Amino acid sequence: MVADSAEGKGSSPFPAGPPAGAPGSGRPPRGLRKAVFLDRDGVLNRAEVKAGKPHPPKDAASMDFFPEAAGSLKRLKAAGFVLLCVTNQPDVARGTRSPDNVRAMNARALAELPLDGLYACLHDGPDGCLCRKPKPGMLLEGARDWNVDLSRSFMVGDRAGDIGAGRAAGCRTVFIDRGYDEPRPAPAADYTCRGLAEAVEAIISSCKRKSVMKTAADLKVKLFADGADKAGMLEMNRNPLIKGFTTNPTLMRKAGVTDYEAFAKDILKEIPDKPLSFEVFSDEFPEMERQARLIASWGPNVYVKIPVTNSRGESSAELVGSLAKAGVRQNVTAMMTLAQVREIAAKLAGGPPAYVSVFAGRIADTGRDPVPLMTAAVELLSVAPGAELIWASPRELLNVFQADDSGCHIITATNDILKKLSLVGKDLTEYSLDTVKMFKGDAESAGYSL
Ligand SMILES: [Mg+2]
Structure with a gap:
C-alpha cells in the first residue's frame, strides 16, 4: 500500500x-x-x-x-x-x-x-x-x-x-x-x-x-490427584496445588498393582499428611464393613471409599451410617443422582469428615450438564457440615473451573488433566503458534513429502 x-x-x-x-522508525518493536x-x-x-x-x-x-x-x-x-x-x-x-x-x-x-x-x-x-x-x-x-x-x-x-x-x-x-x-x-x-x-x-x-479470568491460584476448589501409579502420585505430591489423592481398583489394576495392602501402605509412608482414599472391593455389606475398618486402620489420613450401592444396586446407606457412627472417614463414591446425595448426606450428618464423590464427568458423558446438579448437591450436603463434595471423573481442565464456580469443595483429576494447569490463561495467539510449530515439527520428523 x-x-x-x-x-x-x-x-x-x-x-x-x-x-x-x-x-525505519529506529525504535525497537x-x-x-x-x-x-x-x-x-x-x-x-x-x-x-x-x-x-x-x-x-x-x-x-x-x-x-x-x-x-x-x-x-x-x-x-x-x-x-x-x-x-x-x-x-x-x-x-x-x-x-x-x-x-x-x-x-x-x-x-x-x-x-x-x-x-x-x-x-x-x-x-x-x-x-x-x-x-x-x-x-x-x-x-x-x-x-x-x-x-x-x-x-x-x-x-x-x-x-x-x-x-x-x-x-x-x-x-x-x-x-x-x-x-x-x-x-x-x-x-x-x-x-x-x-x-x-x-x-x-x-x-x-x-x-x-x-478477571481466574488463575489456578484463585481457585477455592481443592485439587486432588486421581491415580494409582506411584511415580505419578509422588510427582503430584510435590505440587503445592495438590491437596489430596484418590485411587480406585480400576486405576490400581491399570497401574499393575497386585498387592493392594502393600501398595497402599507404601504410598501412605510417602504421603502421610494428605487425605488418601482407598476403596473396599467386596460386594457384601458385612465384608465391606470389615474391609472398611481394616483400611481405616492404615493411617489417620485414610478415607475409605464405599460405592453408593453394591453391584446388585442395593444401597450402601445403612453401612455408611454405621461406619460414620464408628468414626470411619469415608469417601462415598460412584454417585450420580441427587437422590443418592440426599440419602448419603443424612447418614453422614454428625459423623467425622467425609467425602461424597459425584461422577460429574460420567454425567456429562450422557449429554447432561453436570453443573446444575453439582450446585444442587453442594446445597444438599449442608446437612452434613463435615462432608465435602468431590467433582469426580472430570474430562478436561475446564471442569476445574466449573467445579469451582458450582461451589464444589474438591475436584479429583488424573495427572494428564492436572498437567494442563500450566496452560491456564495462556495467550491464544501464542498457543495457536505453538500448535502450528508442533504440526510442522511432527511432519518433518515423520519425513513426509508430497
Ligand atoms: Mg462513518
Whole structure:
C-alpha cells in the first residue's frame, strides 16, 4: 500500500513519521498491543446526514467532534489501547473534494483527539483498492505499523462497511447505530451502541471480564490427584496445588498393582499428611464393613471409599451410617443422582469428615450438564457440615473451573488433566503458534513429502 493519500494512491498514516516498531522508525518493536480502530465521520465527529445517509463535513472548520469523543478516547488509552482512525474518503476519487480538504480534516482530528494514527482511503468503488472498508487493508496496515494483535482489538463504526472491515481483520466489532436509512451490519456486530461513550464502556467491560479470568491460584476448589501409579502420585505430591489423592481398583489394576495392602501402605509412608482414599472391593455389606475398618486402620489420613450401592444396586446407606457412627472417614463414591446425595448426606450428618464423590464427568458423558446438579448437591450436603463434595471423573481442565464456580469443595483429576494447569490463561495467539510449530515439527520428523 502506497503511503501518500493526498495523491489518492492508498491509505496512509497522518502525521508522517512511523511509530515505534514500524520499519525505519529506529525504535525497537514492542510486544503485540491491542488497538481500537475508529471510523471518523459519525463516530468521532458528527456526519452530515442527507436523505438518511451520512456524509463528511464540508471542511475542517465545520468538523463538530462529539462532546464525549476526547474523554472516551482517553479512557481507551488509559486501558492500554492504541487508537487508530480508519476513514473512507471516496469524494477525492469522485473529484468532489480535494486531497487538501481531507488532509486538513484529518490533521484536525489528530490535533484535537488523543489518536495515535490515522489511515485514510481516498479511493472509490468496490474493486479499486485493498483499503476501502469493508476491506480490511487499513486495519492490517495499522496492525503492522503498531505491532497490534488484531484478535485483541476492536473496530468501532457507524456503517455496515466498518463492521465488515473489522470482522475481516479478525477484530471484535462495535456498531454505533445512528439510525441511518441504510442496511445495518449483517451479521450484526459484537456490540451495538448508541454513541461512542457507550461503545467504549462495552469495550472496557468486555476486557475486564477477560482480565478477571481466574488463575489456578484463585481457585477455592481443592485439587486432588486421581491415580494409582506411584511415580505419578509422588510427582503430584510435590505440587503445592495438590491437596489430596484418590485411587480406585480400576486405576490400581491399570497401574499393575497386585498387592493392594502393600501398595497402599507404601504410598501412605510417602504421603502421610494428605487425605488418601482407598476403596473396599467386596460386594457384601458385612465384608465391606470389615474391609472398611481394616483400611481405616492404615493411617489417620485414610478415607475409605464405599460405592453408593453394591453391584446388585442395593444401597450402601445403612453401612455408611454405621461406619460414620464408628468414626470411619469415608469417601462415598460412584454417585450420580441427587437422590443418592440426599440419602448419603443424612447418614453422614454428625459423623467425622467425609467425602461424597459425584461422577460429574460420567454425567456429562450422557449429554447432561453436570453443573446444575453439582450446585444442587453442594446445597444438599449442608446437612452434613463435615462432608465435602468431590467433582469426580472430570474430562478436561475446564471442569476445574466449573467445579469451582458450582461451589464444589474438591475436584479429583488424573495427572494428564492436572498437567494442563500450566496452560491456564495462556495467550491464544501464542498457543495457536505453538500448535502450528508442533504440526510442522511432527511432519518433518515423520519425513513426509508430497
Ligand atoms: Mg462513518
